Amino acid sequence: AQRVTQPEKLLSVFKGAPVELKCNYSYSGSPELFWYVQYSRQRLQLLLRHISRESIKGFTADLNKGETSFHLKKPFAQEEDSAMYYCALRADYKLSFGAGTTVTVRA
Amino acid sequence: DAGVIQSPRHEVTEMGQEVTLRCKPISGHNSLFWYRQTMMRGLELLIYFNNNVPIDDSGMPEDRFSAKMPNASFSTLKIQPSEPRDSAVYFCASSFEDTAEAFFGQGTRLTVV
Numbered sequence: 071a072q073r074v075t076q077p078e079k080l081l082s083v084f085k086g087a088p089v090e091l092k093c094n095y096s097y098s099g100s101p102e103l104f105w106y107v108q109y110s111r112q113r114l115q116l117l118l119r120h121i122s123r124e125s126i127k128g129f130t131a132d133l134n135k136g137e138t139s140f141h142l143k144k145p146f147a148q149e150e151d152s153a154m155y156y157c158a159l160r161a162d163y164k165l166s167f168g169a170g171t172t173v174t175v176r177a
Numbered sequence: 178d179a180g181v182i183q184s185p186r187h188e189v190t191e192m193g194q195e196v197t198l199r200c201k202p203i204s205g206h207n208s209l210f211w212y213r214q215t216m217m218r219g220l221e222l223l224i225y226f227n228n229n230v231p232i233d234d235s236g237m238p239e240d241r242f243s244a245k246m247p248n249a250s251f252s253t254l255k256i257q258p259s260e261p262r263d264s265a266v267y268f269c270a271s272s273f274e275d276t277a278e279a280f281f282g283q284g285t286r287l288t289v290v
Contacts, residue, residue, distance in 0.1 A: 076219075102277055113180070114220075114268065114281040156220055163208055163227055163274050169219030 072097040074159050076168035082148050084176050091142040091171050093131075102160040103133055103140040105168070109153045117142075117155070127151070130174030147175045183269050185280035190289055195257040198285045201250055202271030209256050210245055210267040210279065220268070226252065227274070259289045 073096045083089045095101060103120040118126045120133040120140060131142045140157060152175045157168040182201040190196050202209050211223040224234040226246045234244070243261070246252040256263055266286050268277040 086225050102254055104278075106279075114270075114276050119277070138201040160280075164222070164225055164233055165210060165270070165272070165277075165279050166222055167212070 071130075072101065072161050072164070072166050074166055074168035076148060076157055076171050078171045079169065080172050080174070082174045083087065083177060085149055086146050087173075089144050089147040089151070089173065090175065091155050091157075093140045093142065093168060095138050095140065095157075095159050096163055097138075097159060099161060104158040104165075105129070105131055105133070105142050106156040106158055107153050108156070111156050114156070116168050147173075149175045151175050181269055181271050181280050181282035183267075183285050185285060187200070188285060190259055190287070192260055192287075192289055194253065195261075196253040196259045196287060198267050198269075198279065198287070198288075200252045200254070200269030202252070202269070203280055204250065204279075206271035206273050207249070208272045208274050208279075209252050210268075210270040210272075211247060211252070212270065214266040216269060222243070229242045233269060254270045256287075259287075261289045262289050 075094045077092050106114050107117040108114045129144045133140050136170040154170050154172050156170045159166050194216045207228050209226045213221045223236045224244045229246045242256045266284045268281050268284045270281045272279040
């Protein structure tokens, strides 16, 4: 069975401070990991995926198979980063999400 | 393409009534997911279809919930009878299996009073 855990429900940081959202997963095979974001009054949308290994809006995430983690990081948070973030795991075409972390960036 | 289309956007119903939520996936996508979003549990996968066939419905909370996908362009999620604890935002998402990115609808906010 696959499982995604996001231990923090709420995260509050000041503008310009680093932000890290934790994500741990359990799956016996080789998973595909994603981060999705939901801005206020917008659709849930893909932020980044581990296979692309790219930085989107300043965010990066590294898959650590040893620790079964896929933490999302940004060195300098901006107010527009305030949103709900979901870590997701795809295996056998099934896409499962963690419980989500609400990020608030304060001026 | 307008993306994944869900209807209605908002639904308020009385306890005990039947509720039907509708979803039109993106044309060409062959995977469809129904999710429920609540403050307490976040985004829960209820059921997913592949090529119109239900593959995994282990997330459906009770027999009161049922979902169908009669063709590649339409799916329904039905709750009968509805209860106040069913109040949540219900999302539909679709994807083309090889690309893996899921595209979400805008959700249906269900309130059962």
